[in-house]
Amino acid sequence: MTTDTRLATNGRPRRSGRPLFSARFGLTVLAIVVSLASAFPVLWMITSSFKTRDTVTDGKLIPTDVTFSNFVDVFTDVPFARYLWNSFFVSATVTLVALLFHSMAAYALARLRFPGRETIFMAIFSTLLITAPVVLIPLFLVVRELGLLNSYAGLIVPAIFNAFGIFLLRQFYLGLPREIEEAAIVDGCGYWRVYWNIVLPMSRPVLAALAVFFFLANWNSFAWPLVATTDEDLAVVQLGISSFSTQHASNWNYVLAAATVAALPMLALFFAFQRQIVESIKTSGLK
Numbered sequence: 688m689t690t691d692t693r694l695a696t697n698g699r700p701r702r703s704g705r706p707l708f709s710a711r712f713g714l715t716v717l718a719i720v721v722s723l724a725s726a727f728p729v730l731w732m733i734t735s736s737f738k739t740r741d742t743v744t745d746g747k748l749i750p751t752d753v754t755f756s757n758f759v760d761v762f763t764d765v766p767f768a769r770y771l772w773n774s775f776f777v778s779a780t781v782t783l784v785a786l787l788f789h790s791m792a793a794y795a796l797a798r799l800r801f802p803g804r805e806t807i808f809m810a811i812f813s814t815l816l817i818t819a820p821v822v823l824i825p826l827f828l829v830v831r832e833l834g835l836l837n838s839y840a841g842l843i844v845p846a847i848f849n850a851f852g853i854f855l856l857r858q859f860y861l862g863l864p865r866e867i868e869e870a871a872i873v874d875g876c877g878y879w880r881v882y883w884n885i886v887l888p889m890s891r892p893v894l895a896a897l898a899v900f901f902f903l904a905n906w907n908s909f910a911w912p913l914v915a916t917t918d919e920d921l922a923v924v925q926l927g928i929s930s931f932s933t934q935h936a937s938n939w940n941y942v943l944a945a946a947t948v949a950a951l952p953m954l955a956l957f958f959a960f961q962r963q964i965v966e967s968i969k970t971s972g973l974k
Contacts, residue, residue: 736944757944764934767945769920770927777839777923778905781846782898788847790890793856794882814850827914841915846905852897859893860886899960903953924949
């Protein structure tokens, strides 16, 4: 092959497709390996929850059998259904209230002009640098002074504020076209009607993603419910698994069955809204 045939019309050499194919193939293999490594603990937990313990009889090891009795014991030995309901009620309430307040705050910080707007946003954003253990004791003292210990309010109210939700929604609102809102204002709509009738319906993808994040965070919450409640009727599912593992420390099949019951709703929720999560990340970059 001559030099002329190896050159493109602009005089530059043509790039071979093999390096690009090799890079994509390597990334695909890496993604498969990481996916398998991430899914293996979940699959092991689910499969082990259906097994009985290995027993030794007359010096012989009797292998495990597949059984559903582990799940029956989970709901009979402890009030696990009550734990699931408490987690669902607290997580759903926090998610709904937080989405409402966070979206209003984010819209005001993104669209309304008032003195100190950027200072307020930076103050809210800076709270992301503070870890939860730092504020655990001060938060407990405040909740105790308000008389909210051992109540649903004590589990819900402190978990509503989340700077990440306000930040993500504000970045999303900054990317919305102003022409739609200006046209509504010209037609006589106030800021509240613009927010409620126009901005909020357009925010469904990012709100769905935040709903999954908030629900998962509160469903998996352990430290604050452990500090804020001593009444077993208010125990959430993570505290229930902890107490169940204490009772059956050596019977890991029971503990894994309880963990599977607690994890399955979250896995279903994630797979149902994974598209919205990806879309929110794509459309809510830094502005």
